[in-house]
Amino acid sequence: MTPVYWGSYAPEIETAIKDLDFTYKIIRIVTTHEGSGLANVVADIKKICKGANILNDSIAIKGTDCINARSKIENWI
Numbered sequence: 001m002t003p004v005y006w007g008s009y010a011p012e013i014e015t016a017i018k019d020l021d022f023t024y025k026i027i028r029i030v031t032t033h034e035g036s037g038l039a040n041v042v043a044d045i046k047k048i049c050k051g052a053n054i055l056n057d058s059i060a061i062k063g064t065d066c067i068n069a070r071s072k073i074e075n076w077i
Helices: 011-017 041-048 063-068 070-076
Strands: 002-005 030-033 059-062
Parallel strands (some): 002 030
16 A cells, blocks of 8 residues: 555655565555545556566545545455
């Protein structure tokens, strides 16, 4: 999960995962935002998670809607 920062994932995400091996791993992306939706997060994650299967069911939740997003997340899971 990452907030959208200037159209992409938070820089801390790359710091945390840049040296990991994503071969054969499955990734589902969850973001929070204040109007940009997923922005470039999916494309940018694909660039750093080489070998991963990034599912096409990414979800973007508007920050102000997070308090009411429980059912949306449960349905997504």
